[in-house]
Amino acid sequence: MTTPFTIDLTRPGWSQRSRWHWFLGPGGPRRLAMVAGGGVAIVALVALGGALPRYLRYSTVIHAIANLEREVTVAGKELSSLRTNLRDLGAEARRQIRWSQTLLALSHPLPGTLRLDRVSLAKVPRQPQPTETQPGDPKPVDLVLSIEATTSVVPGGARLVEIANFMSALARDPVLAPRFQLKTWDVRPAQGGADQLHISIGLAEKRS
Numbered sequence: 001m002t003t004p005f006t007i008d009l010t011r012p013g014w015s016q017r018s019r020w021h022w023f024l025g026p027g028g029p030r031r032l033a034m035v036a037g038g039g040v041a042i043v044a045l046v047a048l049g050g051a052l053p054r055y056l057r058y059s060t061v062i063h064a065i066a067n068l069e070r071e072v073t074v075a076g077k078e079l080s081s082l083r084t085n086l087r088d089l090g091a092e093a094r095r096q097i098r099w100s101q102t103l104l105a106l107s108h109p110l111p112g113t114l115r116l117d118r119v120s121l122a123k124v125p126r127q128p129q130p131t132e133t134q135p136g137d138p139k140p141v142d143l144v145l146s147i148e149a150t151t152s153v154v155p156g157g158a159r160l161v162e163i164a165n166f167m168s169a170l171a172r173d174p175v176l177a178p179r180f181q182l183k184t185w186d187v188r189p190a191q192g193g194a195d196q197l198h199i200s201i202g203l204a205e206k207r208s
Helices: 028-107 158-172
Strands: 114-125 141-152 180-189 196-205
């Protein structure tokens, strides 16, 4: 069997190739791979050219959102701190108002012969009842208004009557009575002065 072929006289040594030889010849796979690679590169460039501006725009938006979230977080922390400070300031202001009202209430029924030495408001531990607390609960305390005063000793019971009237006036005072009740009181000779009496009065805050 003979295979026909043609000879190109214009290019001696070259045989006439068909139109498919470029793809199907010995170098066809390599050429096809190069063409495919070039096509993929072109498609990638076109896709990158279309997606890159959108990506940059979205990246800018995402970055702005992240900055806004950080600013919101910082503002939330500052607002929480401000609320805490305002709450503390409000509590302190209420305490100052109550304290000034208490001192004013103490000055009204105070006899001229009685001298206030010390007025304090403190939390004092108290013995809880068996049904008041459960294991692990904080120890109960009483808010006690302590009043310490001195007066001179005179014959008879005039000073004791004045002290009793003073405690009775505290129990009826419109500012103190709704909040405090008489808890303890004591009258004894003052230390270092034989002609002086020391009076201690404790008013405990009423339990709700």
